[in-house]
Amino acid sequence: MEHQIIKYNRIQLLLAFMLVLGLSSCYKDNEETLYPEEGNNCKTENISFSENIFPIVNNNCLSCHSGAGASGGLRLENHTQISDAAVNGRLLGAINHEPGFPAMPQSGNKLSECQIKQFEAWVQQGALNN
Ligand code: HEC
Known part of the structure; x- marks a missing residue:
């Protein structure tokens, strides 16, 4: 037993x-x-400037990058200004914290993986004003 x-x-x-x-x-x-936001649930198809991209810039960048005294002489107030900075690579270098670019948002938290992916997808999709 x-x-x-x-x-x-x-x-x-x-x-x-x-x-x-x-x-x-x-x-x-x-x-x-x-971490669903970092993976599969991050929407990257048909990114919209007004619904996806502008809110990210508005919440994380505009406080410094607007008006006559905009930081680094860079204004990110509208589609033309944002797409110019994105298409020439400076904006993506900055938000990805790549060497040779100032890490943005300056003295704030890095954007989430999903926000960065959406920015890259928007540029790949033609940086449309949609
Ligand atoms: C707290 C203020 C602040 C915030 C918020 C901020 N920036 Fe900046 N940014 C700066 C300053 C200051 C510089 C100039 C730094 C330098 O050149 O070393 C700069 C430079 C840049 C540059 C380089 C400009 C060039 O001529 O190459 C880019 C691109 C940029 N920022 C993008 C962004 C983006 C995108 C965001 C939001 C995700 C952001 N920044 C948020 C202060 C800020």
């Missing part, structure tokens, strides 16, 4: 161990679904 109980406990232990292993491997596999 006693022998059997010990055996049962060993099997339980083994099962628990396997469960932990299984869970931890799932955890790694599913990193994408844990």
